[in-house]
Amino acid sequence: MNLRLKFTSFVLVLLLIVIFFVSYTIYYTQKKFLTEQIQFNTDTSFKLLLNSCKEALKINKEAQIVEAMVSIYEPAIVYAYFVSENNDVFVSKNNAASVFISRANASSVYKSEKYESLTGENIYEYSSPIMSNDQYIGTFIVGFSQDYIDSRINEGISVIIKKIKRIAIISILLSILGANFVLALFIKPIRLLGKAAKKISEGDMSAKVDVKDSGEIGQLAKAFNGMITKIKETDNFKDEFISSVSHELRTPLSAIDGYCNLLIRAIGKNYSHEQQLKGLNIIKEATARLTKFINSVLDLSKMKTGIIDLKMVPVHIEEVIKETVNLFESLATAQDKHLVYKVQNNLLTVNGNIEKIKKVITNILENAFKFTRVGDTVTVNTMLSPSYGNEYIEVWIADTGIGISKEDVERVFEKFYQVKEGKYKKPKGTGLGLSIAYEIVKLHHGNIWAESEIGKGTVFKFVLPVLKL
Template sequence: MKTLYFRIVITFVLIAMVSSVFALLVSNLYYLGRSDGNNEQKVMNIAREIRALYEQTPELDMNEYMSHIANMGFQIYLVNDQLEGTFYGGPFKHKQIDPESIRRVLEGETYHGIWEEHRLRLVTSFFENSIQNSIGLPLRVKGEAYALFVRPNLEQQIGEVRRLLAVILGYTFVCSLVLIVIFTRYIVKPVEKLTEATNKIVGGDYNIAMDLSRQDEIGNLARHFSTMALSLKQLDDMRQEFVANVSHEIQSPLTSIQGFTQAILNKEVTSEEEERYLHIIESESRRLSSLSKQLLTLAALDKEASVLKRTAIRLDEQIRQILILTEWQWTEKQLLLEIELPEIVISADPQLLYQVWLNLITNSIKFSRTGGTIQIEISVEQDLVVTIRDTGIGIPDSELPHIFERFYKADKARNRTLSGSGLGLSIAYKIIKLHQGNIEVQSEWGKGTTFWVRLPYL
């Protein structure tokens, strides 16, 4: 399997190679478009100067003259009318040339080898050591016609520069490859650490150490990954706590039911105790049934907005229905209800919202003292606000931040008759959040509690 490290190295190498080819093509276009004609003209002017100088001093020995010219950095090929040629200066690597081209020069034409023979080739053709890559001019030597072919001896003139340039480019490419191999490891190493951290998380170990000091994209990724790991750890802790709480909430009533049932079956109790035990068994069974319903509700709410079935409802009528339903409870405790419920229509899920008011109102009744007061008010500010206030036992300040957590029970020391599953407020909070609303609470220990439910109102 090809690793990320291997892929990055190969990618950089391919980029370097493609860039080199592209640079060569661009250079070739520039050479063919501009430089090639200029180079030929320069060589043409030199060849004309060589011919003019000799024609001005025809008494010079031809061989000696051409040798001196060649020693100044030129390659010369001189051909007589019998097509017999003599070379001067550095040797040509390729000595083939079309005899017809030689005859045309002997007849007075000019041979444009640098441009005509190589205009469709690469820029490297300028360095081709060939007679064809030269300038040919007619030359009269003591009345006889000669063809003079001239080209610069680039090996002599710029040979060292070419070798130096080749060494520079070669070492640059090799050095680039070495640096790519080294620094790619620097890029890939944090990714490998992220992979190791991922494997640890898969194994259930959320204690990972990441380099969070980097300020680049990888550092940002590491910070987000650490945040994700912390969230997963919290989620896993919540899951374990949730399972433990569910097990405890189920085990307690089951233990009671099992114990009381066993006592009744063994005929170890009186008829009065048997009746009392049966009432307890019924109560615990109802608590188990309520707990299962609430767990199913939470599971449905965790599917987010897909559970919402919005419709237009009379909010004031819905709250009045709950007050009628719980009348026997607040009447039994001789509670005074102060109600201000103007007619309000909102778009919401009626069944889910019903659970919110039922939970909050029954909690207010449950934790209110006999003869206390419950205030329920609907008002419209920027949002719709439902206020439920009681004069009950209140909630300690240390407990307030946790009351919406699942299975959390404020005042854990209170008796069983007041305790619930610890899911009611969590369900209410989740339902209001699904309606894009919010629940706020304020309480003073021993004096009462106020809940504000805020919902969007259009």
């Protein structure tokens, strides 16, 4: 069953339930109202007839009694008569119906009662005593046809039923039209979503849903478009990951394979010690590169999933920085670059893991040397954080290197993200150094970011909370 049919059936069932209850209520109240109205009319007719009868009796003209009673036309009246105290009966209407006269008993109390006549007719009969100078002079009796009264009520009811039927048919038609119109509004964007989802499943990542609605459907479309963007990013990331991983695995593996073959062939031949040592060193370097890469990936995934348990101890950050920076001095000299370290001897301690904090500084310094030119300067500086306040220690590692563009500066912390040199050339490395630094700083409840200008240099800054003793 499609959505249109389901929705229309649902609306119809709802409408039928509402129509049923509303119709029943209208029918019931109208029937009650009509019955009361007709009852009131019958009572009034009897009172009018009774008054006419009394007037005629006052002037003592029996003929007028009959006349007065006949003059009041009421189709519901089956018979009307006056029974005097001497049991004389003056009949008006239905003279011939002697069956009714048989009920002509003088009664001294006011009565109204229903009965079935000998001819099978249902009669509603009123009888009232008439007094003159406190003397009972006779009884006035009128019989109304209950069947006639009922037929009047039924006539009124059938008019109401006809109206209810007409309204129900019009509302059903309108609701079917309305349900279809509303559905058309819903179905259009849902179809667009379905088409876009199909395109994506077929591998077309350019799919987008264009819905101008600002309500739930619009929000769904927005979320869907957001999801497509995320899928695209993940897809790109997957490509980058595969190319990065395969490059990082293939390059050292082929070096190992090549040099192993060479060394195997060299057995028994006259290869010099230097040549063999060179081959073994290359194999060693390639193995170290592979190990570093695999460790980086594992470290990162452990930190990302939170399964790493960092042993935190009070760390004097100045000392850790000093020790790490010292390791880069020989590299700076070898590359003809300057390394400046500004010591602030009064800094406090942080709660952290020494090896991991060293890793953050190492990864940033490695980049600083990788992306600077001969003669450039790398400066390491520590201070109480100007942006986060005295509760944080801030470390700056600034270089005067190639710099990073505005679009890339926030993305360098993403896994495997590397800024291409020129249009296609990837820099050396895996693109994991800064993501590892980012995860470590986050595990220490700190923050890390970069500020950069193309051609002028980059400053990497990170803050760590000061340990309160």
